[in-house]
Amino acid sequence: MTVLYIDPGTGSMLFSILIGASATLYFLARNFIIRLKVLFSGASGGSKNYIPRVIYSEGSQYWNVFKPLVDEFEKREISLSFFTSARDDPVFGENYRFIHAEYIGEGNKAFARLNFLNAGILLMTTPGLDVYQMKRTKTVGHYCHVLHMTGDPASYRLFNLDYFDSVLLTGQYQEEEIRELEKKRNLPPKELVVVGCSYLDIYAEKIRVLPDPIRHTRDPGAGQAGAGTQRLTVLVSPSWGAGGILRRYGEALLDPLLETVHHIIIRPHPQSKKSEGAVLERLADRYRERPNLEWDYERENIVSLARADIMISDFSGVIFDFVFLCNKPVVYAGASMDTRPYDASDLDHELWQTAAIRKIGIELPEKDFTRIGEILRAAGTSPEQARIAVKNEAWQHRGEAGKRMADFMLSKAADGSRTHVSSLEGWGNSRYTTAAP
Numbered sequence: 001m002t003v004l005y006i007d008p009g010t011g012s013m014l015f016s017i018l019i020g021a022s023a024t025l026y027f028l029a030r031n032f033i034i035r036l037k038v039l040f041s042g043a044s045g046g047s048k049n050y051i052p053r054v055i056y057s058e059g060s061q062y063w064n065v066f067k068p069l070v071d072e073f074e075k076r077e078i079s080l081s082f083f084t085s086a087r088d089d090p091v092f093g094e095n096y097r098f099i100h101a102e103y104i105g106e107g108n109k110a111f112a113r114l115n116f117l118n119a120g121i122l123l124m125t126t127p128g129l130d131v132y133q134m135k136r137t138k139t140v141g142h143y144c145h146v147l148h149m150t151g152d153p154a155s156y157r158l159f160n161l162d163y164f165d166s167v168l169l170t171g172q173y174q175e176e177e178i179r180e181l182e183k184k185r186n187l188p189p190k191e192l193v194v195v196g197c198s199y200l201d202i203y204a205e206k207i208r209v210l211p212d213p214i215r216h217t218r219d220p221g222a223g224q225a226g227a228g229t230q231r232l233t234v235l236v237s238p239s240w241g242a243g244g245i246l247r248r249y250g251e252a253l254l255d256p257l258l259e260t261v262h263h264i265i266i267r268p269h270p271q272s273k274k275s276e277g278a279v280l281e282r283l284a285d286r287y288r289e290r291p292n293l294e295w296d297y298e299r300e301n302i303v304s305l306a307r308a309d310i311m312i313s314d315f316s317g318v319i320f321d322f323v324f325l326c327n328k329p330v331v332y333a334g335a336s337m338d339t340r341p342y343d344a345s346d347l348d349h350e351l352w353q354t355a356a357i358r359k360i361g362i363e364l365p366e367k368d369f370t371r372i373g374e375i376l377r378a379a380g381t382s383p384e385q386a387r388i389a390v391k392n393e394a395w396q397h398r399g400e401a402g403k404r405m406a407d408f409m410l411s412k413a414a415d416g417s418r419t420h421v422s423s424l425e426g427w428g429n430s431r432y433t434t435a436a437p
Contacts (some may be wrong), residue, residue, distance in 0.1 A: 049118065051081050052413040056104075056114060056124040060086040061270060061299065064199040065125055065148045068402025069409075074098050076406070081119075085110045108133060120413030123168075123405075127160035136163060142412045144168065146405065149317045150197055150324070150394040151353040153177050154343040159185075161343070166191035166412075168405060170200075171394040173352055177343075184346055195404035196397035200324060204398070206302050207325055232262045232376060235308035237301070239316035240269035240276060245333050247279050248314075251286065253333065253369055257312070258290055260373040265304050267296040269316065310379055312364070315357065323360055324391045329379040330361040333369075356394070359386045 053073075055066055066082070067090075073080040074096050082091050082101040091101045104113045111133040114122070121142040129143055130136045136143065145161055146168040147153060153161060153169075154177045161167060167178060167190055175192045182189055234257070238244040245253060246268060258264060268280055287293050296304045301318065311322045311330045319330050339345040362379045364372065397404060 050120070051118065052120040053079075053409050054081045054083060054117065054119045054122045056110075056122060056126060057082070057084045057086065057089060057091075058110070058124075058126050060084075060089050062125050062148060063090045064202045064300075065146065066091075066198070068198040068201055069123075069405040070094075070096070070099055072402040072406040078410070080409075083110075083113070121409055123409060127156050129160075130163035131159050142166065144408070144412070146195075146198075147174065148199060150200070150320045151317045152344065152351045154181065154347055154351065155353070156343055157341055158343055158345070161190075162187055164190055166193065166408075168193055168195045168408065170194070170197040171396050173393055177347060177352070180348070181343055181346060193404075193408055194396050195408065196399075196401035197395050198401035198405065200321065200395055201399050201401050203302055203305075203321065203325055206300075207306050210302070210306050230377075232309040233307050234262045234264050234376065235304055235311045235322070236264060236266045237304075237311055237313050237316060237318045237322070238269060238272075239314050240271040243314065243334060243338060244269065244272070244276075244316070245312070245314045246272065246283065247276055248334055249366065249369070250279065250283060252366070253312075253372075254283065254287065256370050256372050258287065258293060260376070262292065262373075262376065264290075264293045265296055265308065266293065267301060267304050273297070310376060315354065317353070319357060319361065320353075320390075320394060323387050324395055327384065327387055330357075331364045331375060331379050332357050332361040333364040333366065356390045359383075360390050 055069070057063065057066055070080065070082060070091065077098055079098050079100065082099055083104045084091060084101065085104065085106045087103055089101070089103070091099065104110045115133075115135050115137060116139075117137065118139040119141065121144060122140050123144040123146060125146055125148045126134065127145065128134065129145070142165045143163070144166045145164045147170055149155075150170045153167065153174050161178065162181070162185060167174075169175060169192055172194050175194075178190065178192060181187070236245070236254075236257070238246050240247070242248065246266075254264075254266075266283075272280060284295065298304075301321070305322055305326055308322070308326070308328065310328060311319065313319050313322075313330060313332055314334045315332075319332065322328060323330060339347075339351075344351050360383070362375065364375055368375060
C-alpha cells in the first residue's frame with residue numbers, strides 16, 4: 001500500500017486554499033442573488049453619479065479611525081462622502097459642511113449598495129474585498145484598506161487583504177508581511193503607504209486632557225491594603241474566542257487574581273458579548289459579590305487604560321494601545337494564537353506582535369496563576385526602553401495620520417482615473433483601466 005506524505009507547509013497551503021475557495025464560491029453565489037434582486041426591483045444600488053471620494057464605516061466603533069481623516073477634509077473644505085452601517089454613527093452629530101454622511105443599511109443591504117458604487121476611491125477598514133459579500137467593480141477606481149491596529153496585517157482572516165489596491169499602514173514593519181503573502185499567492189503588488197495610526201492620535205489627546213483625578217487615582221480602597229503593600233488597579237483586557245484568556249482560563253485565572261489586594265477591572269473584547277456571552281454571564285454570576293471587581297463595557301477604553309497601573313492580556317492588540325498611550329507594564333498569558341484561519345498560517349516566520357509582546361511584557365504561565373500577586377509586583381521592573389522601541393516601530397508619524405490619509409485619498413481621486421486589479425482571473429494577475437465618466 002502506498003502512503004502519501006504531505007509536509008506541514010504544503011498541508012497549510014492546501015488548507016488555506018480549500019477554506020478560501022469554499023468561502024469565495026459561497027459568497028459569489030450570494031452576491032449573484034443580490035444582483036438579481038436589485039435588477040428586478042428596479043433599484044440602482046449606487047447611483048450612476050460619479051463620487052470622487054467615499055469612506056465606508058461598518059459600525060460606530062470605527063469612528064475614531066475615520067474622524068481625523070474626515071476632519072481634515074472639512075478643514076480643507078473638500079467634499080467627501082461618508083457611508084455608514086450605523087444609524088447612530090457619530091458623524092451625524094458633527095455638523096460638517098463638506099462631509100456628506102449617509103446611512104446605507106447593514107449587512108447585505110450595505111454590500112449591495114457598495115457593489116454598485118461609482119467612485120474614484122473607496123476607503124474602509126472592512127476586510128474581505130472580493131472574498132466575502134463585497135465585490136470589486138469596474139466602476140470603482142481604487143480600493144483602499146486602512147489598518148485599524150498597530151499589529152500584524154497577517155492577523156486578518158485568510159485572503160482578507162489580497163484584492164485591495166492599497167493598504168495604509170501604521171508602521172513600516174507591516175510591509176514585509178504583505179509583500180511575502182503577495183509573492184506566495186502570485187498577486188500584483190499593492191501600494192503600501194505608512195500614514196500612522198489615526199485612532200491612537202485621538203486617544204493620545206483624550207488621555208492628555210483627562211482630569212487628574214482619573215489619570216492618577218487608585219481605587220477607593222487603595223489605602224486599606226495593609227502596611228508595606230501597594231494596592232494596584234489591574235486591567236484585565238483580553239481578546240475574544242477560544243484563545244482569549246477569559247474563555248481559555250476563566251476562573252483558573254480570576255480566582256487567584258481576586259484573592260490579591262488589588263482592584264480589578266475586567267474589560268471584555270467588544271465581540272465577546274456577541275460571541276461568548278455565556279462565558280461572561282457565568283463569570284459575572286460567580287464574582288457578583290466581589291467588592292474589588294468591576295466590569296467595563298463602555299464604548300471607549302480610555303478611562304480604564306488611564307486608571308490602570310498594569311494590564312493582564314493575551315495576544316490582543318489592546319496591549320499596544322496601553323503600552324503606547326500609557327507606558328505602563330503588561331503581563332500576558334497564552335499569547336500564542338492558532339494561526340490556521342489567518343493569513344499568518346502562510347508566513348514563514350513568527351508574527352511581529354507575538355515577538356513584540358515578549359519584549360515588552362512579563363509572561364504569566366498557567367502553572368504560576370497561584371503566584372499572580374507576586375508576578376504583578378515584579379512586573380513594575382519590565383523594560384521601559386523596550387516599550388519605547390516597539391512604540392517607535394509600530395506607531396509612526398504620530399499626530400499626522402489624518403493629514404496623510406487625506407493626501408493619499410486626494411492623490412487617487414484627483415483626475416478620476418480608474419486603475420485597479422481584477423481578482424476573478426488568475427488570482428488578481430490582470431489589470432485593467434477604464435475611463436472616468
